[in-house]
Amino acid sequence: MIFKAILNGSSPSVAAQAEELNGFIRKHLSSGDNIGSTIVFYAKKEAKNALLGLVPTESVKLVRVARYQPENILEALQTVENAEKTHLYLFPSGFAGSEIAVRWACRMKGSSLVQVKQIECSGAQLIARKTVYANHVLGTFKLTQKPYCISLAKGSADRQAITIRDKRIVTEHDLTGLQKDRFIKHSNWIPTETTQDLEAATFLIVGGRGMHSKENTQRLKKIADALGAAFGVSRPVAMSAWTPLHRMIGVSGAMTKPEVCIAAGVSGAAAFYAGIEKSKTIVAINTDIRAPIIKAADVAIIDDYKAVMAELAKIVLC
Numbered sequence: 001m002i003f004k005a006i007l008n009g010s011s012p013s014v015a016a017q018a019e020e021l022n023g024f025i026r027k028h029l030s031s032g033d034n035i036g037s038t039i040v041f042y043a044k045k046e047a048k049n050a051l052l053g054l055v056p057t058e059s060v061k062l063v064r065v066a067r068y069q070p071e072n073i074l075e076a077l078q079t080v081e082n083a084e085k086t087h088l089y090l091f092p093s094g095f096a097g098s099e100i101a102v103r104w105a106c107r108m109k110g111s112s113l114v115q116v117k118q119i120e121c122s123g124a125q126l127i128a129r130k131t132v133y134a135n136h137v138l139g140t141f142k143l144t145q146k147p148y149c150i151s152l153a154k155g156s157a158d159r160q161a162i163t164i165r166d167k168r169i170v171t172e173h174d175l176t177g178l179q180k181d182r183f184i185k186h187s188n189w190i191p192t193e194t195t196q197d198l199e200a201a202t203f204l205i206v207g208g209r210g211m212h213s214k215e216n217t218q219r220l221k222k223i224a225d226a227l228g229a230a231f232g233v234s235r236p237v238a239m240s241a242w243t244p245l246h247r248m249i250g251v252s253g254a255m256t257k258p259e260v261c262i263a264a265g266v267s268g269a270a271a272f273y274a275g276i277e278k279s280k281t282i283v284a285i286n287t288d289i290r291a292p293i294i295k296a297a298d299v300a301i302i303d304d305y306k307a308v309m310a311e312l313a314k315i316v317l318c
Contacts, residue, residue: 001029001033001034001035001087001088001121002034002035002036002085002086002087002088003025003029003034003035003036003037003086003087003088003089003090004036004037004038004039004081004086004088004089004090005021005025005036005037005038005039005056005057005090006038006039006041006089006090006091006092006097006100007021007038007039007040007041007051007054007055007092008041008068008092008096008097009040009041009042009043009047009051009068010041010042010043010044010047010067010068011068011096014051014054015054016159016199017092017093017097018054018055018056018162019159019160019161019162020092020093020152020154020156020157020159021038021056021090021092021152022056022159022160022161022162023157023158023159023160024090024152024156024157025056025057025090026157026160027157028118028119028120028157029119029121033121034121036056036057036059037057037058037059037060037061037169038055038056038057038059038060038061039060039061039063039077039080039081040054040055040060040061040062040063041063041064041065041068041073041076042062042063042064042065042068043064043065043066043067043068043176045064048062048064052168052170053162054162055162055168056160056162058167058168058169059168059169060168060169060170060171061080061170061171061172061173062170062171062172062173063076063080063172063173063175064172064173064174064175064176065175065176065178065179066176066177066178066179066181067181067187068096069181069184070096070099070100070103070181071180071181072175072178072179072180072181073100074100074103074104074107074180075175075178075180076173076175076178077104078107079173079175079178080173080175086147087146087147087148088126088147088148088149088150089101089104089147089148089149089150090150090151090152091149091150091151091152092151092152093115093151093152093153093154093156094151094154097114097151097152098114098115098151100151101113101114101149101150101151102114102149104149105147105148105149108147108149109145110145110146110147110148110149111143111144111145111146111148111149112148112149112150113128113130113141113143113148113149113150114130114150114151115130115131115151115152115153115154115251116128116129116130116150116151116152116153116156117129117130117131117138117152117153117155117156118156119150124144125142125143125144126142126143126148127140127141127142127143128140128141128142128143128148128150129141130153131153131251131274134269134270134271135251135270135271135274136270153251154251154254154255154275155255155274155275155278159199197230198230198232198247198249198253198254198256199254199255199256199257201229201230201256201258202258202259202260203227203228203229203230203258203259203260204229204230204231204232204256204258204260204261204262204276204279205220205223205224205227205229205230205231205232205261205262205264205309206231206232206233206234206249206261206262206263206264206266206276207220207221207231207232207233207234207237207264207265207266207305208233208234208236208237208263208264208265208266208267208272209234209236209237209265209266209267210264210265210266210267210286210287210305211237211242211264211265211305212265213242214240214241214242216306217233217237217242217243219306220264220305220309221243223309223310223312223313226313226317227312227313227316227317229262230258231243231247232247232248232249232253232254232256232275233247233248233249234248234249234250234266234267234269234272235248235250235252235253235269235271235272238253249272249275249276250269250271250272250273250274250275251271251274251275252271253275254275255274255275255278256275256276256278256279257278257279257280258276258279258280259279259280259281260279260280260281260283261276261279261281261282261283262283262285262309263276263282263283263284263285263286263293263297264285264305264308264309265285265286265305266284266286266291266293267286267288267291267292267293268284268291268292268293268294268296269292270292273292273293273296277296281298281299282296282297282298282299283297283298283299283300283301284296284297284299284300284301285301285303285305285308285309286300286301286302286305287302287303287304289302
């Protein structure tokens with residue numbers, strides 16, 4: 001099968017995207033029958049050399065565009081690609097990857113599936129699996145119309161560091177003049193508040209709806225900071241604007257695998273648990289003995305999280 005991985009070289013998380021795609025390729029497309037290459041879209045000329053070091057395949061197309069915006073990317077893909085010769089396109093996880101995957105499949109009259117966890121190549125079709133029904137069931141889908149365009153689910157494969165190759169087959173395309181998003185008159189990139197990389201954290205404290213307020217959320221974050229832990233939250237906390245959205249854990253946020261994860265006041269819904277299930281040790285603190293997180297945890301403490309975390313801070317910081 002001939003496949004192509006697509007990288008958003010303008011994203012601050014491009015290194016994580018590359019490692020995610022590399023892990024997926026090694027897991028599902030490493031056999032000799034599969035031939036892969038990578039297309040990297042980027043805007044800043046000075047970023048080119050650094051991006052080459054992130055490519056998970058030997059062959060790469062570097063495509064410079066005015067900015068990474070769906071209309072520009074779709075037009076650029078159509079300019080540099082011969083979709084008839086490509087069977088499978090792999091797009092990174094996240095909203096941007098899923099949007100381009102679906103729209104590209106529509107343009108190429110192919111088939112698409114987003115947030116894919118596993119694939120199997122079988123003759124003239126592709127078998128893909130993703131979680132459905134609020135992440136309670138792993139559904140199996142058969143894609144029969146090429147090209148197959150899929151975006152990855154977060155955590156679909158362990159991130160694999162890129163092996164730097166001495167030789168690469170590189171072609172370059174400057175399509176900065178091919179600008180289809182002319183409805184945008186002015187643009188400016190404003191980065192969000194920076195925080196510790198949750199996906200790389202070895203010690204993680206996560207607060208849930210049981211914190212009840214923004215003030216309690218801020219107190220728990222202070223304890224996490226004092227203990228040297230990364231701080232994340234469940235979806236209800238992020239949606240209540242008690243913290244910035246980038247602290248959200250789960251299928252809509254970060255997929256983590258720390259040595260120790262303390263879940264405080266978290267019920268443990270399936271969509272959240274997917275973000276911490278690879279933790280080596282999960283400690284759950286909850287007043288509800290029937291909460292799903294209690295059954296899933298390695299250590300369960302049935303108590304008010306505030307009292308437990310305050311006592312833990314005293315012991316560790318004394």
